[in-house]
Amino acid sequence: SAMPNSRPSSQGESQVVKDFKQWLETNDKGQAVAVGAIYALTNLVKRSDASTIMELEILLKDAQEQLQKVKFEGQRSKLIQLTAACELFARHVTRTTVDIGDFAVCKQRIIERGEGFAQQADYARDVIADNACPFLRDGMAILVHGFSHVVLNVLTAAARRGIRFKAICTEGQPECDGRRTAAALSASGIPTELILDTAVAFVMAEVDLVLTGAQGVCESGGIINKIGTYQVSVVAKNANKPFYVAAESYKFCRLYPLSPTDLPDAEKEPASAAPAGGGPRERLPPSDFTPPQHVSLLLTDLGVLTPSAVSDELIKLYY
Amino acid sequence: SAMPNSRPSSQGESQVVKDFKQWLETNDKGQAVAVGAIYALTNLVKRSDASTIMELEILLKDAQEQLQKVKFEGQRSKLIQLTAACELFARHVTRTTVDIGDFAVCKQRIIERGEGFAQQADYARDVIADNACPFLRDGMAILVHGFSHVVLNVLTAAARRGIRFKAICTEGQPECDGRRTAAALSASGIPTELILDTAVAFVMAEVDLVLTGAQGVCESGGIINKIGTYQVSVVAKNANKPFYVAAESYKFCRLYPLSPTDLPDAEKEPASAAPAGGGPRERLPPSDFTPPQHVSLLLTDLGVLTPSAVSDELIKLYY
Known part of the structure; x- marks a missing residue:
């Protein structure tokens, strides 16, 4: 199969979902769920044996659908953020491959950027604090x-x-x-x-x-x-x-x-529905x-x- | 004393407060507190041996202050109504004595009007329903x-x-x-x-x-x-x-x-105040x-x- 790591096996959930859940369990710093999603997707790219951009895009699309279904505390209110993170990641993959012809270099670049995202997200909150203080x-x-x-x-x-x-x-x-x-x-x-x-x-x-x-x-x-x-x-x-x-x-x-x-x-x-006993x-x-x-x-x-x-x-x- | 029924005696509360509390206890129809106040004030006028309008006005003023202090369920939210009822009653007494010279006739008229108030209050709610229905x-x-x-x-x-x-x-x-x-x-x-x-x-x-x-x-x-x-x-x-x-x-x-x-x-x-333990x-x-x-x-x-x-x-x- 072209997507050995992404499809849920009959034994249970796929590796991308496992990675995301493991991130959720260890997230005690109150980091954004977007960070967890990017972490899981970056791991997916790392592991994947995809050799074309098309394969990678299909993998990511499939992974996004699985991540959107993972239940966790406050999931509903964080679904927009999770979806946006997945879409932005996929969009970044497409854009990187347009800029860089060589697939291996391209994949390396995607992984580097993905791995830098957690730090970037922490940094975002500090930038916002800087921007807000004058008000x-x-x-x-x-x-x-x-x-x-x-x-x-x-x-x-x-x-x-x-x-x-x-x-x-x-x-x-x-x-x-x-x-x-x-x-x-x-x-x-x-x-x-x-x-x-x-x-x-x-x-x-x-x-x-x-x-x-x-x-x-x-x-x-x-x-x-x-x-x-x-x-x-x-x-x-x-x-x-x-x-x-x-x-x-x-x-x-x-x-x-x-x-x-x-x-x-x-x-x-x-x-x-109205309660069974009326009211x-x-x-x-x-x-x-x-x-x-x-x-x-x-x-x-x-x-x-x-x-x-x-x-x-x-x-x-x-x- | 000119106000034997109104002043709180050393034994406890005055008759006007007793009347009001007794009304509150028996008010199971959800009647307005104003009705109870008018009931207590009308009884006060009935009982009073006042022979001039001035005496009656002092009696009523004193009774109002006592009624405003009575504690009951929802008292706070009904204090405006209670005060308005007492003031309107006192105002009515003054106006009646201006219209009618004879004090005895005047007192009788005040008592009649006071006794009709409960019915009038019930009627008010129905009139309001009539007025509201076209909307x-x-x-x-x-x-x-x-x-x-x-x-x-x-x-x-x-x-x-x-x-x-x-x-x-x-x-x-x-x-x-x-x-x-x-x-x-x-x-x-x-x-x-x-x-x-x-x-x-x-x-x-x-x-x-x-x-x-x-x-x-x-x-x-x-x-x-x-x-x-x-x-x-x-x-x-x-x-x-x-x-x-x-x-x-x-x-x-x-x-x-x-x-x-x-x-x-x-x-x-x-x-x-801020809670003792902080927060x-x-x-x-x-x-x-x-x-x-x-x-x-x-x-x-x-x-x-x-x-x-x-x-x-x-x-x-x-x-």
Whole structure:
């Protein structure tokens, strides 16, 4: 077979899935899932006995489909990032082979770049912190919705640089991951307040800026993120407060949602039947889309971008 | 003493407080607290040996202060209503004595009107349902925030009249009284959905109108209500959806808040210290003020009012 390492054998899962799972188990630094995907794909290229670019492309396409099916904690919210990482990797393979005629040299280059990605991803978060700091000033109150490693990194870096601000975290039903954010910020010595999701508009008058992460940054510059992000952006806009998004460029995805509820399948609201014993039907949409007109700026490792600049960056990434 | 029945004796509470508490214990029909206050004040007038209007006014003023201190379930959220009821009663006493010279006749008239108030309050909710029904149509989705007897009465009355609509209830943290609303509506045969407080903006596109109750209707036509009401109104306005408030006229109060956080003392956000062991400070503002520009119409027993009409009605009630 041309793909001995990729196809799931009858004994169980393929090596690419095993590599990815092993990475997930040992990821205690809170690294992005994109890093794990690139790690597994790089190993796949290393192991492969493919001798043409076409074979390699088929291998990678197949591996992507398998990785998208792996279940892990927070998988749903990280699927956009995982998909974007796989697509960018495949795109990079194609582009490298166009630039370099020799297949062996080409393969070596792909492996080198793949192996450098983990470091590059760590670096991305620090670049974002550098880019974000000029927007944070002494005395500010910063409202945060949800939990995001990159947002946490921005705020703790700013605090380390001596900027004295206050964080207000929303609880973030249903996961209540705002409690996790609040605990982490508070542990870093940042004065932190926790509010219920009903109190966002109440506190908005005292807020100087809103900062959230993103599950995915779409072509329009709008973001897909945990439920409630869109609502927070509406409340911020109503109060003329800036709404900033911190996101690594590997979260940029080729999606173009047209409304707050227009989401990829994994992020769609699950169908829910009325309970058997009668009573109200409980709805739990996991994510929403915040349109670009509600996003003031995107703080990324490619620089500070207006929403409309995202499509240019996507073109640069993919073409 | 001129006020034998009103002053708390050394043995314990005054008769007016006893009457009010006894009313609260036997109130199983979900009648408004205003009804209980008027009941206690009417009894006070009946019992009193006051022989001048001045004496009566002092008695009533003193009774109001005592009633405001009585603790009961949901007391905080009903204090505006209780205060408005006491003030309107006192105002009515003054006006009656101006119209009628004879004190004995005057007292009799006050007692008659006071005794009719309970019935009038029940009637108010039905009038509101009548006034609201033309705004509800087949196929509508109606978003409800919080729990309100008058809102419940509007929706169940509309359902009984054959209007087929869907209700979407917010959970309403921290009390989660939206669950109570959802259960009651569902039990009345109305198709009902329950959403988290983070999902209001997500569902707003499918909503045709928002309907809430009010703890108090202020002079400007804005409302004081449970936390999150202002936020829902912001999200509704952003989506160009009408925001209706159903409220009995005894909730009209002579307050003029200037911002969503400008509230009477009982409704103010309680001070909260950071927890002793460190960690984030949890804030729990109980109520907010929704400014008149976010209220489309007020559905009251005095008719369907624009916010700006409330001050005229208040003048009629008090002068």
